[in-house]
Amino acid sequence: xxxxxxxxxxxxxxxxxELGPGVIEELEGHLRDDFERLVAGGRPEEExxxxxxxxxxxxxxxxxxxxxxxxxxxxxxxxxxxxLAAIVVAVTWWVGVRVATGRVGALLATxxxxxxxxxxxxxxVGFLAAWAAIAxxxxxxxxxxxxxxxxxxxxxxxxxxxxxxLGVVLGAVWAHGHLGRSWGWDAKEVGxxxxxxxxxxxxxxxxxxxxxxxxxxxxxxxxxxxVCAAWFGPGLAAGGHGAGSGFGMGIGAFxxxxxxxMHVAMLPAAWLRRGSARASSRG
Amino acid sequence: xxxxxxxxxxxSVPLVLAILGEGESYGYAIIxxxxxxxxxxxxxxDGMLYPLLHRLEAQGAVTSRWKVSETxxxxxxxxxxxxxxxVLSEHKAQWQVVHGxxxxxxxxxxx
Numbered sequence: 001x002x003x004x005x006x007x008x009x010x011x012x013x014x015x016x017x018e019l020g021p022g023v024i025e026e027l028e029g030h031l032r033d034d035f036e037r038l039v040a041g042g043r044p045e046e047e048x049x050x051x052x053x054x055x056x057x058x059x060x061x062x063x064x065x066x067x068x069x070x071x072x073x074x075x076x077x078x079x080x081x082x083x084l085a086a087i088v089v090a091v092t093w094w095v096g097v098r099v100a101t102g103r104v105g106a107l108l109a110t111x112x113x114x115x116x117x118x119x120x121x122x123x124x125v126g127f128l129a130a131w132a133a134i135a136x137x138x139x140x141x142x143x144x145x146x147x148x149x150x151x152x153x154x155x156x157x158x159x160x161x162x163x164x165x166l167g168v169v170l171g172a173v174w175a176h177g178h179l180g181r182s183w184g185w186d187a188k189e190v191g192x193x194x195x196x197x198x199x200x201x202x203x204x205x206x207x208x209x210x211x212x213x214x215x216x217x218x219x220x221x222x223x224x225x226x227v228c229a230a231w232f233g234p235g236l237a238a239g240g241h242g243a244g245s246g247f248g249m250g251i252g253a254f255x256x257x258x259x260x261x262m263h264v265a266m267l268p269a270a271w272l273r274r275g276s277a278r279a280s281s282r283g
Numbered sequence: 284x285x286x287x288x289x290x291x292x293x294x295s296v297p298l299v300l301a302i303l304g305e306g307e308s309y310g311y312a313i314i315x316x317x318x319x320x321x322x323x324x325x326x327x328x329d330g331m332l333y334p335l336l337h338r339l340e341a342q343g344a345v346t347s348r349w350k351v352s353e354t355x356x357x358x359x360x361x362x363x364x365x366x367x368x369x370v371l372s373e374h375k376a377q378w379q380v381v382h383g384x385x386x387x388x389x390x391x392x393x394x
Contacts, residue, residue: 026310026333026359033311057330065334069341147342
């Protein structure tokens with residue numbers, strides 16, 4: 001006599017070698033629905049079960065499709081998120097030690113953590129744009145990765161806006177108490193506002209569906225330059241010509257590298273792959 | 284008529300997103316809706332829908348939640364998110380271009 005629960009248990013046992021419990025649960029519901037529908041349509045139970053299994057497909061093939069889904073979870077997006085979290089934890093620990101020993105007040109420490117989080121979040125978006133631009137030019141780019149880039153960009157720019165905004169406000173509160181004014185348009189304050197403004201622009205660009213990928217790459221890469229200027233520009237300006245050639249050269253190299261990357265971002269998809277294929281065919 | 288594998292694959296994302304645009308749904312009901320909409324012409328291997336749904340969820344186009352249905356069975360329901368609506372409208376625009384081009388060329392060839 002046909003026993004549906006027994007068949008389901010047997011199917012689950014074989015599928016569990018290939019699929020996770022959540023997916024098996026979902027597919028079991030599907031099998032039961034299909035079986036019931038076929039039986040209600042007049043099919044004998046044995047036949048209905050066989051047909052439902054065939055329609056569902058082989059667990060190994062389904063598992064292979066799921067493996068592709070996991071592969072499409074964009075690794076650079078995860079690297080950027082984990083990297084940002086690690087830097088925030090490290091900075092929090094670093095300032096936390098200074099607060100504990102009384103060298104820095106809690107307000108200034110929170111300001112430092114917030115600004116660092118905001119700046120690094122915007123740098124992470126630029127990192128993703130550089131990665132994506134190279135991947136696209138090499139031809140290893142698809143709709144899934146493009147969407148993952150937009151989602152990661154939107155989330156990180158939102159973090160950048162919120163953290164930088166909080167940092168700017170806390171900085172103003174600290175300045176009110178220690179410098180006798182909330183805002184003085186000094187280089188660091190202007191830098192913070194610029195990062196905030198650029199972060200807002202980038203977030204808006206990542207949110208709008210019609211904005212071209214190349215434009216997003218440029219906005220994100222330019223964000224890195226803005227952060228670099230905001231973070232290190234005041235130090236360079238204060239040092240004048242005596243600031244040290246290494247520091248200035250580092251900033252110059254950073255900006256030039258980003259300008260070069262913007263050129264890469266303008267290349268059509270798979271242009272570099274076609275270029276290397278042309279070179280090898282000539283050789 | 285047997286639809287080509289590539290055409291079925293290319294139409295799967297806009298079809299699923301459009302069905303979810305009608306309201307939240309679960310895998311089996313989505314398959315039934317596809318059959319209904321295509322008059323049975325589009326046949327999927329049912330199990331392949333689920334990796335697609337999970338991919339759309341990973342990309343932030345849809346969201347899911349487990350819910351007990353009226354029949355008492357636990358089902359995973361999927362719903363369209365804002366990002367999914369944007370993707371759907373992009374797909375719609377692209378398919379309309381393809382449809383328009385084919386309609387034009389075939390319309391001319393019949394004259």
